[in-house]
Amino acid sequence: MTDKTRPGEHNPIARRNFLLGAGTAVAASAAPSGAAQAQQPAAASSAAPAPEPDQFVTLTAPEAAFIVAAVDTLIPADELSPSGSECGVAVFIDRQLGSAWGGGAKTYRGGPFHKGKPEQGYQLSLTPREFFAAGITAANAWTRQTYGRDFDLLPAAERVQALTAMEDGKAEFRDFNSRAFFNQLLAITMQGFFADPIYGGNRNKVAWKMIGFPGLPAVYADKIDAYRDKRYVAEPQSIADFS
Amino acid sequence: MTTRLKEVDAVMVGMGWTGAILARELTKAGVNVVGLERGADRQPAEEFTLTRLRDELRYVVRLELMQDNSIDTITFRNTPDELALPIRRFGAFLPGEGVGGTGIHWGALHWRFLPTDFRVRTVLSDKYGAKAIPETMTIQDWPFSYDEVESYYDRFDKLCGVSGQAGNLRGRIVPGGNSFEGPRSDDYPNKPIKAGVAPTMFAEAAKSLGYHPFPLPVATSSAPYTNPEGITLGRCEYCGHCNRTACEANAKASPNVNVLPVLRTDSKFELRTRVFVTKLLYDKQAKRVTGVLYTDMKTGDEYEQPAGLVVLSSYVFGNTQQLLLAGIGEPYDPKTGKGVVGKNCCYQFEAGGEAFFEGREFNPFMGAPGMSTAIDDFNGENFDHSGLGFFGGGYFVCSNGGAPPIGGRATPRGSPRWGAGWKQATVKWYRCNTRFNTQGSVYAHRDNYMDLDPTYKDALGRPLIRMTYNGTDNDHAMSRYLVGKLEGIIRAMHPTHYEVHYRPKNFTIVPYQSTHNTGGTMTGSDPKTSVVNRYLQAWDAHNLFVQGASVFPQQHGYNPTGTVGALAYWSAKAITEQYLKSPGPLVHA
Secondary structure, eight states: OOOSOOOOSOOHHHHHHHHHHHHOHHHHHHSOOSHHHHHOOOOSOTTSOOOOOOOOSSSOHHHHHHHHHHHHHHSOOSSSOOOTTTTTHHHHHHHHHTSTTTTTTTOOOOSOOOOOOGGGOOOOSOOHHHHHHHHHHHHHHHHHHHHSSOGGGSOHHHHHHHHHHHHTTOSOOSSSOHHHHHHHHHHHHHHHHHSOGGGSOSGGGHHHHHHTOOBSOOOOTTTTTTTTTSOOOOOOBOGGGGO | OEEEOOOEEEEEEOOSHHHHHHHHHHHHTTOOEEEEESSOOOOHHHHSOTTTTOOHIIIIISOTTBOOTTTOOEEEESSTTSOOEEOSSOOSOOOBOSTTTHHHHSOOBOOOOOGGGGGHHHHHHHHHOGGGSOTTBOOOOOSSOHHHHHHHHHHHHHHHTOBOOOSEETTEEOTTSOTTSOOBSSOOSBOOOOOOHHHHHHHHHHHHTTOOOEEOOBSBOSSOEEOTTSOEEOOOOOBSOOTTSOOTTSOBOOHHHHTHHHHHTOTTEEEEESEEEEEEEEETTTTEEEEEEEEETTTOOEEEEEEEEEEEOSOHHHHHHHHHHHTOSOBOOTTTOOOOBTOOOBOOEEEEEEEEOTTOOOOTTSBOGGGOEEEOTTSTTSSOOTTTSOOOOEEEEEEOSOOOTTTSOOOOTTSOSSHHHHHHHHHHHGGGEEEEEEEEOBOOBTTOEEEEEEEEEOTTSOEEEEEEOOOOHHHHHHHHHHHHHHHHHHHHTOOSEEEEEOOOSSOOSOSOOOSOOBOSSOBOSOTTSOSBOTTSEETTEEEEEEOSGGGOSSBOSSOSHHHHHHHHHHHHHHIIIIITTSOSOSSOO
16 A cells, blocks of 8 residues: 655754755645655555645754654554554644643643652653654753763664664753653554544554554444444544544 | 522532432422532533443543543542542542432442451451451441341332342352342342353352352343333343443443433423532531532532531542541541541452453444342352451452443553554454452551542632551451462463463552442441441431542442442431431430
8 A cells, every 4th residue: 555665764954854844835735846845656556646744833843853864763664554643643642732732631730749759650840842852852952961962863773763762761861861751752653543543643544454444433232243343344433524 | 700599408418329318319209409520510411321322432542421620639648658649530449429429320230248247347357356457447237137128129129220140039049149148028120131251161160169149230221111200211231331331221320310300300300410529517515517508610609508417428538538527526646546527448459360261252342231140159258257367348240231342452561562463463462361359458557548538629719538558457357368369260260371460459549449438437336436327327417428439437248339328328217217307316326
């Protein structure tokens, strides 16, 4: 369904165009087909029009570059699905961090703040948006120190290596908990990949198709016996399909 | 400036299950009731609808129906010598907010406690000797028996349209049901939900080992059903979205669907939402409450609402906090063991496992908690504890509650969490894995309690509840034993892979475990060792009745809501048939 040849390689031109596009939205949308676009594979169907470049409203350009590189490493393009950013996961993260949740809604933020122990859960004053900003800054500082470049400029193999080090808590960020950052990054990436497409990720319901989740409306009372130990397959439907 | 309102007959502090039931029973008895709810109104016709509910991100991940922790939370520490810190966002447990409370988003697992659970200290002392109970284990008998409250369990079953298979009908053991349950005066209102593929395999494996499997009882209607309030429920559609959301089919029981429609049309009932009750007004001399103080969150205005009767019907934390703030009852002191308010803070001690069956097709998105199968062979005193080194137990369940894609995926331990390998494992195992749970009891411990936090305050300036809580040696030993037995059943199912997991040594506030907090205002027969009497009437304020799981002396190996609902009816009957005729203490100490 998708090609396996998508380069995840070091591509400074793509990055420069990306940063330019994100910083100058009008110019970017007027002229979407820079080198980055040229690198895009024809997505699920070759008949589909070339996708519009993603526009970010919350993340800064360097943050967006990090997130795109990260979600494409966590969810690489292969025969099972396009890459994370092609599925809209970076846009999802951008919108979520700009949402009420991203701003710390429904969270107790009264002081005093103490570090606490792991059993006491999250004890920072940072909102999710602030947490990701700090985490991305720390992660890029660490990759510059370790690999000589920002995370998004690393070749695919080193991105994998860097994220693995964060996951294992072995990446020693100067002033941030790398494992906690990785866990939040992975969690929001999976949310974006699997949530209803109305939130910007899971474009074309690719993640639901991948695992065989039928989506809405989920009315199965009459199907339990008929599909006992037999696979039930349905074209997934999402919220927008009923709107 | 505080505005003093006209006195009303009764106020409910909180409009979840117990507030709704008490309001209904009191208005039926001619009492004018004001229901006070700090959250939003939640109308099924507006909110429990498709496509809205089929949104895992909004409901399950971002916790749409849960308490707003920016306004109110609790603080937590494992042991009395640690610094408690605020739970900044609830995780291990998820109390609801708004009309319907936690009764909207529950999984609707609907149980009764065992007859022996109600006499737990006596039963253990008789069987194993009083010395066998550790000194730190502050368990107590309930002040009533299973037989006394059975008919109230039955009423709540019928209100909810519970689906299940009776195992003990008036003393007659019925094949296929839970043979360990106490005698039921009547069958379940609805037939069981159909079991899923994996739960059916679990039942066969359990049976082969000599255990007694049965369909999990759930407050989800397996067929259209009209409850005694005249409200018609829909049938369960096996949508796989029960937990943390509402039910658009009106099959899963909630206060909003099963009681409130009749209350809302009753002129004796008035609902006020977005009003935050900050304090019970207590006349210590007269041993009664005179009303409540609340802030209208929509205007910022403060009101005093005088009331002849106050029903405390919020969650465990809110109930305990209100008594401590008002100075009703003696606060518990773990150093001396004296005092009662905040004592015996308990929870559910769960563990479990997962199993993976290559090539099977479970269609896991077709789900309903009632598709699950349970055994009760290792709960309470259903098995002999001689020489085991612990007391208590729990039921086991093989779950089939649905597998929404963000949270409902499992891969065998050691699988990659991301990357191409993760995708392959996810695709391979999503459709053919199943989960198991051991729903362990928590027998109270001297050091597990609630009091007022000395530092942290809620948005209205009140001290937060401080929960000091940890798993005990007894809990861990109990749970290890249960998991060992569970593992035997899983092996007999012949999975491709399986794993079991135990609780970490310390209780931790993430990840989610259960919203089964109990204790703090426990019921008993002696005011020195309990906060409320057998009718849930406060010993120190005769016109104050405290509802919900805060009255549990300890938590047994079952979900609490069945008992919470039964006790609401039990308490309501005492109020309407005894208290209203002759206001005063219903039990003389």
